[in-house]
Structures are given as structure tokens and as C-alpha cells.
Amino acid sequence: MNQNKRIEILSRLRAENPTPTTELEFNSPFELLVAVTLSAQATDVSVNKATRKLFSVANTPEAIYALGVDGLKEYIKTIGLYNSKANNVIKACKMLIDQHNGQVPQDRAALEALPGVGRKTANVVLNTAFGWPTIAVDTHIFRVSNRTKLAMGKDVVAVEEKLLKVVPAEFKVDVHHWLILHGRYTCVARKPKCGSCIIEDLCEYKDKVEI
Known part of the structure; x- marks a missing residue:
């Protein structure tokens, strides 16, 4: 795909959604960190349902750590893998208290050192909480990038x-949200809604589905 076409794709996505953000509900970098950690292999809807109750009771590292693993599980037991997630969140809270004065660090290495936080989660936090031009690639973004040929690669890191490399600076902060939303609602996995897609004429996917 040539760069002019990439810029047109991104321009259309921006025109449709000028101020995109995550569908996870949060009011602080810490709440976002917890929500993203809980969202692994779970839907944003299920995470939001659990965190509304959790954050109304405890929304700081100190408060969640005080709940303990068993106390936290009671709030997140409707989310997949809640046992391991509860352990990771409690351990992460302890590290934030001991090493970062209870604050979420604006540093990739420090974020990735937290239990349950990998590259994707760190990218989401840096981008959404702090406005860094990072791009967290999940299954939706991986699919859309390869299917459209916007940015092809054999794995999420690639x-x-x-x-x-190819997304211009003016689009970098928001491209993660545009692509994930596009993959979640239009360029879906099994039967993409090509007929109602605003970038269909620019997309280089060979097996388009007309609906």
C-alpha cells in the first residue's frame, strides 16, 4: 500500500471519529491500568460491569491492596481468568506503593515490570492515560492492518x-483506537461488513464481503 492511500484511510477514520478513546471506563491512570489488566481474554463490557462496583469501593493501589486477593476476587469473579488476574493486580498494587509512591509510572520498562502487564497493556496505558504516540496491537488491529494492507506483519510486534514506521505523527496518538474500533464493529473477523465500510475503496483485501 502506498503512503498516500494510508493517509487517506487515516483521514477518513479521523473524520468519522475525531476524538476516539477506549471503551473501558476509567477516571485515572491507575483505574485504566487495572481495567486493561483485567481485559485480557475478556470483553470491555464484562470488565466495565465489574470495575464499576470495584472502583466505587477501591480505586487506588492502597485501597485495592487492602482488599487482598480474596477480597478483590469477589469483585472480578465474573471475568475470565479472575484468579490469576486478582493475584497480579494485588502484586502490582504492592509494587506501585513500594516503588512509585502509589502512582502509575510514565515509563515503559517500569510498567512492564508490573505483574500482569505486558507490552500491549503498557502501550495502552502510555497512549490512553498519558497521550504517548504508542500503538497497542491486539487481535483486531492485527487483523485490520493485515487485511487492509495498511501495515502487514506476521505477528503483533511486527x-x-x-x-x-508508516503512520504519520499527526495520526499516531489516535490510530490505535480507530483501528480497534474498526476491527470490533466493521472489519470483523468472520464476515467483514465491507459494504458499509468507509474505507472499502481504499482497502486492499481481496475477499471483500458485500452486505
Whole structure:
């Protein structure tokens, strides 16, 4: 795909959604960190349902750590893998208290050192909470990037590196949200809604589905 076409795709996505953000509900970098950690292999809807109750009771590292693993499980037991997630969140809270004065660090290495936080989660926090031009590649973004040929790669890291290289600076902060929403609602996995897609004429996917 040539760069002019990439810019047109991104321009259309921006025109449709000028101020995109995550569908996870949060009011602080810490709440976002917890929500993203809980969202692994779970839907944003299920995470939001649990965190509304959790954050109304405890929304700081100190408060959640005080709940303990068993106390936290009671709030997140409707989310997949809640046992391991509860352990990771409690351990992460302890590290934030001991090493970062209870604050979420604006540093990739420090974020990735937290239990349950990998590259994708760190990218989401840096981008959404702090406005960094990072691009967290999940299954939706991986699919959309490869299917459209916007940025092709054999794995999520390769796609991330390609996106960082080809996406102009003016689009970098928001491209993660545009692509994930596009993959979630239009360029879906099994039967993409090509007929109602605003970038269909620019997309280089060979097996388009007309609906």
C-alpha cells in the first residue's frame, strides 16, 4: 500500500471519529491500568460491569491492596481468568506503593515490570492515560492492518513496528483506537461488513464481503 492511500484511510477514520478513546471506563491512570489488566481474554463490557462496583469501593493501589486477593476476587469473579488476574493486580498494587509512591509510572520498562502487564497493556496505558504516540496491537488491529494492507506483519510486534514506521505523527496518538474500533464493529473477523465500510475503496483485501 502506498503512503498516500494510508493517509487517506487515516483521514477518513479521523473524520468519522475525531476524538476516539477506549471503551473501558476509567477516571485515572491507575483505574485504566487495572481495567486493561483485567481485559485480557475478556470483553470491555464484562470488565466495565465489574470495575464499576470495584472502583466505587477501591480505586487506588492502597485501597485495592487492602482488599487482598480474596477480597478483590469477589469483585472480578465474573471475568475470565479472575484468579490469576486478582493475584497480579494485588502484586502490582504492592509494587506501585513500594516503588512509585502509589502512582502509575510514565515509563515503559517500569510498567512492564508490573505483574500482569505486558507490552500491549503498557502501550495502552502510555497512549490512553498519558497521550504517548504508542500503538497497542491486539487481535483486531492485527487483523485490520493485515487485511487492509495498511501495515502487514506476521505477528503483533511486527505490525506494531510497521505501524509506527508508516503512520504519520499527526495520526499516531489516535490510530490505535480507530483501528480497534474498526476491527470490533466493521472489519470483523468472520464476515467483514465491507459494504458499509468507509474505507472499502481504499482497502486492499481481496475477499471483500458485500452486505
